[in-house]
Amino acid sequence: MTPPAGTAVLCGGTAESKEYFEKRSLKKGSVNWVLLMSLGIAYVISGDFSGWNYGIGYGGWLGMLIAFLVMGAMYLFMVLGLAEMSSAMPAAGAGYGFARRAMGKVGGALTGFAILIEYTICPAAISTFIAAYVHALGLFSDVPSAAIIGFFFIVFVGIHLIGVGEALKIVFGITAVAMVALIAFFVGIAPHFDAANLFNIAPAVDGGTTLLPFGLGGVLSALPFGIWLFLAVEGVPLAAEESADPKRDMPRGIIGAMLTLMVTGALVLILTAGGAGAEFAGTAAAPLVDALNEVGEGPLATFVNYAGLAGLVASFFSTVFSGSRQAFALSRAGYLPKFLSVTGSRKTPYVALIVLGAIAFALAAIVQNGDILLNMAVFAACVSYAMMNLSHIILRKKEPDMERGFKTPGGIVLTSISFALSLVAIVSTFVVDAFAAGCTLAVLAALMVYFFAYSRKHLVGNAPEEEFAALKAAEAELG
Known part of the structure; x- marks a missing residue:
């Protein structure tokens, strides 16, 4: 894309040379819609195996069902x-570019930094779950968790360094194994389903009932756990520059992934509690495996236990990918130090992969608590959701004639509802873990201080995301 005359002035930044972008280019045409869909499922699938069930402990089964639906x-x-x-x-x-065009540099920075925080913390959180899972299987019991975490970072960051096509094909294979584990669980637990098991938690607060044992407040507390069943699916557009046909592939990939995750999420929620009981499910460390053991399906539980590790690996692997692409885009445009966007001969952002991998490993090794880390990631994610929904609303109103390969059914009505719900979700993260949400807010504020103090004066006016905004400004000026 060649920027119009005056682009650098319109964007308030400098125009970099062709050589600058040659050193910061991704491999185009490496990903089709099937791999994009697989990537979207991989982001989330670990949430089907663990974590979501604690929402039952906060809100009861119906409270968690409401959280899931909302x-x-x-x-x-x-x-x-x-x-x-x-x-x-x-x-x-992706989201940073959308917000940049809709709300300017400040909106773009806030959105991009929130997404970056989410995808830096997510692999840190998931790596702690992987280490715990490995130890729970009786594997490498004498090896410290930090060493297991470090091994996974070295191996999977290394695979990403090889190339995006190769990496996402591996993600596809790992995700397929995890899906087989889910299907095995559904088949094994279904004969033990009893609707009465869904409501076996006694009222626990004043005003609580058999249906909502923790009252309406429990529903609010369960919302972040409803997020766990979808967290990070929004990362699919970060692969847009590596897609073969983004106008067609992006909608197919992300919508296909979302519909698949809605089905798997509903089934694990209904069948886990319906088979083993809501009270049991709400406290289980490994809900799917524990539920199968509870109903006497021990051999199948062992298979799901081992195959389920693939779900954690798939989410770890895919969130490492997305964190590197968000850092790449922000760096290429000058919002972050520009060395982070340098790509190697394989056209992968190797500096961003290594730096973010090191930060995530340090977080996992120091905090050593996946629940705290995941709650931190959820807060950052919810901030980005509010900003991305708002971006769609603004762009639909300000630029109705923009060329779009896909149009949202219902226009801004649906994204307006999503925007309102994302604000509720932000509040709910403080209800569940104010410390984790507060820590993430502090990091986000620090990055915005960096933006206002330094990077906003050193933006790259002809970076792709900045060009989209420049074209809008140029069209307005010509008009």
């Missing part, structure tokens, strides 16, 4: 908006 609606409506925006503006910056 947060599922938030994600579905947002994903439809993202499908539209990514087909119109296919760039590695």
Whole structure:
């Protein structure tokens, strides 16, 4: 894309040379819609195996079901908006690029930094779950968790360094194994389903009932756990620059992934509690495996236990990918130090992969608590959701004639609902873990201080995401 005359002035930044971008280019045409769909499922699939079930402990089964439906609606409506925006503006910056065009540099920075925090913390959190899972299987019991975490970072960051096509094909294979484990669980637990098991938690607070043992407050507390069943699916557009046909592939990939995750999420929620009981499911460390053991399906539980590790690996692997692409895009445009966006001969952002991998490993080794880390990631994610939904609303109103490969059904109605729900979700993260949400807010504030103090004066006016905004400004000026 060649920027119009005056682009650098319009964007308030400098125009970099052709050589600058040659050193910061991704491999185009490496990913089709099937791999994008697999990537979207991989982001989330670990959430089906663990973590979500604690929402039953906070809100009861019906409270968790409400949380699942409400947060599922938030994600579905947002994903439809993202499908539209990514087909119109296919760039590695994704959400940051959308917000940059809709709300200017400040909105772009806030959105991009929130997404970056989410995808830096997610692999740190998941790596702690992987280490715990490995030890729970009786494997490498004498090896410290930090060493297991370090091994996974070295191996899977290394695979990403080889190339995006190779990496996402591996993700596809790992995700397929995890899906087989889920299907095995569904088949094994279904004969033991009893609707009475869904409501076997006694009322626990004043005003609590058999249906909602923790009252309406429990429903609010369960919302972040509803998010766990969809968290990070919004990362699919970060692969836009590596897609073969982004106008067609991005909508197919992200919507296909979302619909699949809605089905798997509903089934694990209904069958786990319906088979082993809501009270049991709400406290289980490994809900699917523990539920199978509880109903006497021990051999199948062992298979799901081992195969389920693939779900954690798939989510770890895919979030490492997305964190590197968000850092790449922000760095290429000058929002982060520019060395982070340098790519190697394999056209992968190797500096961003190594730096973010080191930060995530340090977080996992120091904090050593996946629940705290995941709650931190959820807060950052919810901030980005609010900003991305708002971007869709603004762009639909300000630029109705923008060329779009896909249009969101219902226009801004659905993304307006998702925007409102994302604000509720932000509040709910403080209800569940104010410390984790507060820590993430502090990191986000520090990055915005860096933006205002330094990077906003050193932006790259002809970076792809900045060009989208420049074209809008140029068209307005000509008009």
